[in-house]
Amino acid sequence: MSNVASDPVLPRPQSRVWRKFRHHRSAMFGGALVLVFVLLALAAPILPIPDPAATDWGAIRLAPSAAHPFGTDEIGRDILSRMIWGARASLMAGVVSVAIAIAVGVPLGILAGYFGGWTDAVISRCTEALLAIPFLILAIALAAFLGPSLTNAMIAIGIAAAPVFIRLTRGQAINVAAEDYVESAHAIGLSTPTILSRYIFPNVLPPVLVQSTLTIASAIIAEASLSFLGLGQQPPAPSWGAMLNTAKNFMTQAPWMAWWPGIAIFLVVLGFNLLGDGLRDALDPRED
Secondary structure (H helix, E strand, O other): OOOOOOOOOOOOHHHHHHHHHHOOHHHHHHHHHHHHHHHHHHHOOOOOOOOOOOOOOOOOOOOOOOOOOOOEOOOOOEHHHHHHHHHHHHHHHHHHHHHHHHHHHHHHHHHHHHHOHHHHHHHHHHHHHHHOOOHHHHHHHHHHHHOOOHHHHHHHHHHHHHHHHHHHHHHHHHHHHOOHHHHHHHHOOOOHHHHHHHHHHHHHHHHHHHHHHHHHHHHHHHHHHHHHOOOOOOOOOOOHHHHHHHHHHHOOOOOHHHHHHHHHHHHHHHHHHHHHHHHHHHHOOOOO
16 A cells, blocks of 8 residues: 655635635625625615605604604605615615726726836826826716716716726736746747736736725715715615705704715725725735
8 A cells, every 4th residue: 555645735715715804804794784785775676665756745854763764854755765775876886887997997007017118108197197186076077077867977986986997907917917927928929818818817806806895985985975966866866975965954853864874875885995905805815
């Protein structure tokens, strides 16, 4: 019977990432918060709640009660219903805006970082010009130019967030392009599209994923800000930002109108930030 030592079984990278993430308590808490809001938003059409646009002139600005757990607004609409339906607008705005930012920023960042030269110079100068403008100010300007609607708000937020992804991806692409395995791929004659898709893109993806989670939180705040200013979701469709805009006129008579959208924005942004911090630590190969 031969004594052949077997090779040690190394944990797969996916298992290591999940193990680190699972033991990150704040990240798990953030993920749970996000999951609750996502499930509520998805289940809004089937939940036994009133129509968010239905008015009741006999129930104007009622305090929270058994009939209306979150109270009613200035025209008798159920705030709980509007909160749940408003979550759909806020979460969709966050996800779609970041998807637009990634679709614009990642390819441009890879091109700038991999090719360098005049390509890098043009892309970097344009990126720096956009980064010189505060994110929210740029989003407001673009939304005002495109016109008030949730779709235009998402486009504006996505374009305003793209420079962050361009800069991040460019730096990662420069580092990956200098690795030995990329030089070897050049030496054996692999085409540029193959190198970009097989070696560059997969290695810039982890930091982009982390940044995406954090940017969703910023995009949700930006959507609420645009709706507060009348540039986002248009009435009577519910939006947390628009609800805060209305509630500011009734802070003394009906403060609960401002409580719930404010708390919801705080919790969902907290959830995405904690989730992003956990992903960053889990995807960092230097931390075990």
